Amino acid sequence: MTRLGVNIDHVATLRQARRGKNPNPVEAALVSERAGCDGIVAHLREDRRHIQEQDLWDLKKALRVPLNMEMSASPQIVRVAARVKPDQATLVPEKRQELTTEGGLDLRKGQKRLKQAVSQLKKAGIRVSLFIDPDPVQIRLARDLEVPMIELHTGRYAGAPTRKRREILLRQMEEAVGKARALGLIVAAGHGLDYDNVVEVVSIPEIEELNIGFSIVARAVEAGFHQAVQEMAGLVHGGGR
Secondary structure: OOEEEEEOHHHHHHHHHHOOOOOOHHHHHHHHHHHOOOEEEEEOOOOOOOOOHHHHHHHHHHOOOOEEEEEOOOHHHHHHHHHHOOOEEEEOOOOOOOOOOOOOEOOOOOHHHHHHHHHHHHHOOOEEEEEEOOOHHHHHHHHHOOOOEEEEEOHHHHOOOOHHHHHHHHHHHHHHHHHHHHOOOEEEEEOOOOOOOHHHHHOOOOEEEEEEOHHHHHHHHHHOHHHHHHHHHHHHHOOOO
16 A cells, blocks of 8 residues: 655645744644644755744654655755654755745765765664655765665656646656666655545555645645545555546
8 A cells, every 4th residue: 555645845835835833733743643644744945944843853752654855955954854853854955945845855966966865864873864856866876875665756747738648748757767776765745645546646655755735735724634635545555536
C-alpha cells in the first residue's frame, strides 16, 4: 500500500500572514494523523516563510507517525535537523524568489555541499532522501551519493497542459521509477498532486510514498482538514480506485 505524507507548510503560511498562533500546523498534523495519513512533511526554509524551528520541535514531540523534514543543504539548516532529529530529511533545491519548489535538485552541481549534508544527517541517525526530477542521470547520481531513498518531482506531470503530454510524462515517471528500483533506491513522489491527477501516479506500484500538501490544505478550506486528508488517504491507500 502506498503511504501518504501530508505536507503542512501552507497551514503555517496562513499563520505567518498575521504572525499569530493560528492556524496551528501542529494541530493540522495531528488531525491528519487521526484521518489516516502515514507521515507529516514540513519544510524549514532558510527564509522561514512558513514553518519555524519551534514547529519542528513541537511536531517531533507530538507525532506518532514519522516526521519528514524538507530542507536545503545549507549548513545552518543541516545543524537544525541534526538537533531536532526528524525521522527523515529530504534535501530539496531552494530559491528565495520562488513561490514554491520549482524542480528537483541538480546533482551535477554542489556535490561537495550535498555530500557533507548527507554525511552529517546520516551521522545524526536521520534517513536521507533527495528530491530530484525523474531523470536517469539524476537517479544514478543519487545512488552515487549513497542515499537510500529519492523523491521524484511530479510537478511537470501535474501541470501538463494536455492529456497527451501528461501521458508522456507519466511514462517517463514509470521508467524513472523502474531505473531507481533497479539501483536499489526506495522511491517516493510529490509536488502538484491533487485529487484528480494523483490516481495515475498511485497506479505505479513501485512508488512507496506520495507527499501532498497544497491541494489538501485548499480542500480543507471547504471541507475541513480531517475530511480533506481522509479523502486523499482513500485515493492513495486504495491504489487510486
